[in-house]
Amino acid sequence: xxxxxxQSLINGVILGTLYLLMAIGFTLAFGVMRIxxxxxxxxxxxxxxxxxxxxxxxxxxxxxxxALTIAFAILLGAVVERLVFRPFRADELSGMIASLGxxxxxxxxxxxxxxxxxxxxxSLVSGVFRWGALIVPKSRALALGIGIVILLVFYVxxxxxxxxxxLRALVQDxxxxxxxxxxxxxxxxxxxxxxxxLAAVAGGLxxxxxxxxxxxxxxxxxxxxxxxxxxxxxxxxGAALAAxxxxxxxxxxxxxxxxxxxxxxxxxxVIGVLLxxxxxxxxxxxx
Amino acid sequence: MHSEVSVRDLVVNYGPVxxxxxxxxxxxxxQIAALVGSNGAGKSTVLKxxxxxxxxVEGEIVVGxxxxxxxxxxxxxxxxxxxxxxxRLFGRLPVEENLLMGAYTxxxxxxxxxxxxxxxxxxxxxxxxxxxxxxxxxxxxxxxxAIGRALMARPKVLLLDEPSxxxxxxxxxxxxxxxxxxxxxxxxxVLLVEQNAQMALxxxxxxxxxxxxxxxxxxxxxxxxxxxxxRAAYLGT
Numbered sequence: 246x247x248x249x250x251x252q253s254l255i256n257g258v259i260l261g262t263l264y265l266l267m268a269i270g271f272t273l274a275f276g277v278m279r280i281x282x283x284x285x286x287x288x289x290x291x292x293x294x295x296x297x298x299x300x301x302x303x304x305x306x307x308x309x310x311x312a313l314t315i316a317f318a319i320l321l322g323a324v325v326e327r328l329v330f331r332p333f334r335a336d337e338l339s340g341m342i343a344s345l346g347x348x349x350x351x352x353x354x355x356x357x358x359x360x361x362x363x364x365x366x367x368s369l370v371s372g373v374f375r376w377g378a379l380i381v382p383k384s385r386a387l388a389l390g391i392g393i394v395i396l397l398v399f400y401v402x403x404x405x406x407x408x409x410x411x412l413r414a415l416v417q418d419x420x421x422x423x424x425x426x427x428x429x430x431x432x433x434x435x436x437x438x439x440x441x442x443l444a445a446v447a448g449g450l451x452x453x454x455x456x457x458x459x460x461x462x463x464x465x466x467x468x469x470x471x472x473x474x475x476x477x478x479x480x481x482x483g484a485a486l487a488a489x490x491x492x493x494x495x496x497x498x499x500x501x502x503x504x505x506x507x508x509x510x511x512x513x514x515v516i517g518v519l520l521x522x523x524x525x526x527x528x529x530x531x532x
Numbered sequence: 533m534h535s536e537v538s539v540r541d542l543v544v545n546y547g548p549v550x551x552x553x554x555x556x557x558x559x560x561x562x563q564i565a566a567l568v569g570s571n572g573a574g575k576s577t578v579l580k581x582x583x584x585x586x587x588x589v590e591g592e593i594v595v596g597x598x599x600x601x602x603x604x605x606x607x608x609x610x611x612x613x614x615x616x617x618x619x620r621l622f623g624r625l626p627v628e629e630n631l632l633m634g635a636y637t638x639x640x641x642x643x644x645x646x647x648x649x650x651x652x653x654x655x656x657x658x659x660x661x662x663x664x665x666x667x668x669x670x671x672x673x674x675x676x677x678a679i680g681r682a683l684m685a686r687p688k689v690l691l692l693d694e695p696s697x698x699x700x701x702x703x704x705x706x707x708x709x710x711x712x713x714x715x716x717x718x719x720x721x722v723l724l725v726e727q728n729a730q731m732a733l734x735x736x737x738x739x740x741x742x743x744x745x746x747x748x749x750x751x752x753x754x755x756x757x758x759x760x761x762x763r764a765a766y767l768g769t
Contacts, residue, residue, distance in 0.1 A: 407636065410625070414633050417622045423604035424583055424614050425685060426637035479624070 248378040253500040254493070255381055255389075261492025262392040263447050267469035268476070268484045269399065270443035276416035276479060277436030278330050280340035285444055286466025287351035292318060292445025293452040293461060294355060297364060307369050311391070314449045315442045322441030323434035330437065348462070355459035363458040388450045395446055399439070403481075412436055416479070471515055477528015486526055536561035536721040537582070537689055542591035544574075544581050551577040553745045554591065559689075559738065562719040564711070566736035566753060568729040568766060573742040575725040576617050579691050582723070583607045583614045595689060608637060611688035615695065617725075619678040623667025627658055627677055630666045634684030644684070651680040654710050672703035679707075683714070689721045690714070696728040704728065708735055729766035733757045741766075 267289065274282045292314050299310030329347055333340035370383040403409040415422045415432055423429055447465065455461065472491055476483030491511060498507040518526065535558035544552040552574050559565040567575050580586040582593055584604040592599050595610040613634070621630050631651060635644045652659040655676040661669060666677055675695050682690055692711065696704040708731055715722045726732035732753075733739050739756040741749035749761065756762045 407632075410629055410632060411636060413625060414622045414629075417624060418620055420585060420604070421616060421620045421622075422633070424585065424608065424616070425633055425681075426605050426608045428605065 249500055251379045253496045255379075255385070256500075257493035257496035258489065259385055259389045259392075259492070260495055261489035262389055262396070263451055263465070264468045264472050264491055265396060265485055265488035266392060266443050266447035266450075267465045268472035268488055269396075269481065270440035270447075271466075271469040272473050272479060272481075272484060273412075273443075274437050274440035275473075277412065277433060277440075278326070278334070278340070279337055280330055280333065280344060281337075282440075283341065283344040283466065284325075284347040284351060285440070285469060286462030286464075287348050287355075288318065288321070288441045288444035288462075289448035289451075289465045290355060290457075290459060290462035291321070291351065292448025293457045294359065294448075295445065296449035296452045297366060297457045300369070301367060308391075311446060311449050314445050318442040318445035319435075319438035321445075322438030325441070326434040326437040331433065352459055352462065359459060361459065363456045366453045366457060369453050384453055388454060392447070392450055395443075399443065400481075408432075408435075471511070475515055475518055475525055477525025480525065480527045483525055483527030534561055535559055536596060537723060538594040539578065539582070540592050540594065542578065542581060542593065543589045544577050544586055545589055546577065546586070551745055552581070552588075555742070555745070555747055556591075557740045557747055557750060559721055559723050561721055562715070563737040564715050564722040564724060564735050565738040565740065566729075566732035567723060567725045567740050567742060568727070568732055568756075568762075569742035570766070571727065572744075574745040575742055576693055577745075578742070579614065579617075579693050579723070579725055583612055583691060608685060611686075612691065613682040613685040613687035613689070614691045615675075615678040615682040615693060617693040617697065619674045621666040621669075621674055621677055621681070624665055626663050627666050627669070628662040630677055630681050631658075631662075631684050634681035635686075638684070638686060643686070647684050647686060651683050654683075654714060655680055672699050672707070675699055675703075675707060676710075679711075679714075687720070689723065692722060692724045694725060694727065696726060696731055704731060711735060729762065730757075733762075 267285070271282065271285045274285065295314040295317060296310050299305045299313060300307060325347065329343055330340060333343055368384055370387055372383050374381045374383060374386055403412065411422065411427045412432060415427055419429060468491065472484055472487045475491065476487035494511060494514065495507045498510045537559040540556050542552050542555040555578060567578060569575050577586060581588050581602070584602055584607045587602045595612055598610060600606055600610055622633060631648055632644065635647065638644050657673055658676055658680055661673065666674065669677060679692065679695065695707055711722060711724070712735055714720060724732050724736060733756050734753060736753035739751055739753045740747055741756065741762060749756065749759065751759065
C-alpha cells in the first residue's frame with residue numbers, strides 16, 4: 246500500500262512538472278499578447294516530433310536534441326507572433342479564432358508529413374531506480390530532472406534578470422514599459438517564443454514516455470488551461486501549486502480508482518474551486 | 533536663459549478630435565515650469581506628445597537642442613522621463629522593481645544603485661516598502677514611487693502629470709517640497725502638469741495656461757498667481 250502511495254506521488258510530480266511547463270508558456274503568451282493561444286498544445290506536439298527527428302533520424306544525443314528543439318521553438322514562436330498574432334493585437338476574439346486556425350494548420354500539417362499512426366520513441370535510458378519496493382524507471386526520473394532544471398532556469402530568467410523584469414512589466418502596462426525604453430517589437434516575439442519553447446520542451450521530454458503522434462497536443466493544452474484557471478490567471482506561484490496538485494490528484498485517482506475517474510475528479514475539483522474562489526487558488530480578482 | 537524643452541506649433545489629434553491647436557512654449561533649463569488649465573484643456577496631451585505616446589500631426593518638440601522623433605523610447609534617449617497621470621505603476625511588481633524598470637536603459641549597475649539611494653533619500657518611505665507590491669501602497673506612496681521610477685532613468689527633463697491627483701493635501705505639500713528639492717539638487721528641468729494651479733504656480737518659475745488646446749497666457753509663476761484671469765478661472769478667488 247505504502248508502495249502504491251509512493252509510486253503515485255512520483256508519477257504525480259512528473260505529471261505536475263509537465264503541466265507546469267505547459268501552463269507557464271500558456272500564461273506568458275496570454276500576458277504578452279492578450280490572446281488565448283489555442284495553438285499552444287500543437288507546439289507541444291511539434292516539440293515531440295522535433296525530439297523524435299533529432300534522436301531517431303539524425304541520431305543526435307537527447308540533450309543536444311532538446312537544445313535544438315528550444316532554439317527552433319523560440320524562432321517558430323517569433324515567426325508566428327509576427328505573421329499570425331501581431332495583426333490581432335487589439336482584437337482578442339479574432340486573435341483567439343486565428344489561434345484555433347493555427348492549431349488546425351499545425352496539426353494537419355503534421356498529419357500530412359508524418360501520418361496518423363503513433364510513432365514509437367526508442368528508450369533513451371533503460372533500467373530502474375529501486376528503493377525497497379519503490380521502483381522508478383530511469384526514463385521518468387530523467388524527464389523529471391530535466392523538466393525541473395528548465396523550470397528553474399526559466400524562473401531565474403523571469404524573476405532575476407533585466408529582460409525578465411521587462412517581460413513582467415510589459416504584461417502589466419505596455420505603454421509605460423515602452424516609455425521607459427522596453428522595445429516592444431523585440432519583447433513580443435521573445436515572449437511568445439519563450440512560451441512556445443516551454444511547450445516544445447514539455448513535448449520533447451514526454452515523447453519518450455508517452456509516444457508521438459499529430460494528435461497529442463489536445464490534452465496538454467486542456468491541462469494548461471485548467472492549471473492557469475485553477476492557479477489564478479497571471480500568478481506563477483498559483484500555477485505551480487495548481488500543476489502539482491492536478492498531477493497528484495490525477496495520479497492518485499488513477500492508481501486507487503481508475504483512469505477515467507481521474508478526469509471526473511479533476512474537473513469536479515476545478516468547478517468546486519472556481520465556485521469558492523472565482524479568481525483561482527492564488528489569483529487576485531481583476532481590478 | 534536657454535530653454536531645455538521647446539514645443540513649437542504642436543498640433544495633436546485625439547482620435548477624430550483635435551486636442552491641440554498649435555501649442556508653443558519654452559521650458560528654461562534647470563527650472564520648474566507649470567502647465568495649468570482646466571480639465572480637457574490639453575495638458576496631458578502635451579506631455580504624452582513630448583514623451584512619444586501620441587504622434588503630433590504638425591509641429592515639433594526640441595529637447596536639448598535636438599528635434600525628437602515621436603516614437604516611445606526616443607524621448608528617453610534624449611533624457612526625458614515621465615511620471616504618468618494616474619501613476620500607472622507596475623502594481624504586481626515590488627516597489628524596488630518598479631524603480632529598476634525606470635532604469636531599464638541604464639546599463640551600469642553601480643549607477644543604478646547610486647540613483648536608487650538618492651530616490652530613497654528623497655522618499656524614505658519607499659525604502660521601508662521596497663519589497664511590497666506597488667499596487668498595495670497608498671496613493672501618496674504610489675505617487676512617490678512613480679516620481680522615483682522616472683528619476684531612475686537619470687533624466688534631464690522630468691515630466692510630472694498631475695502628481696497631486698487624488699492625494700491628501702498634506703502629502704501634496706510634502707511632494708511639492710520634494711519636487712523643488714529634486715529640481716534644485718540635480719538642476720533638473722521639470723515640466724509639471726496640474727489641475728491644482730495654486731500648488732503648481734507657487735513652485736514654478738514659468739507658468740503656461742492652456743485653454744481648449746491653445747496657450748492663452750504665459751508668465752512667471754508669481755505673475756500668474758496674481759493675474760485676475762487666473763485667479764478667477766483656476767484659483768476660485
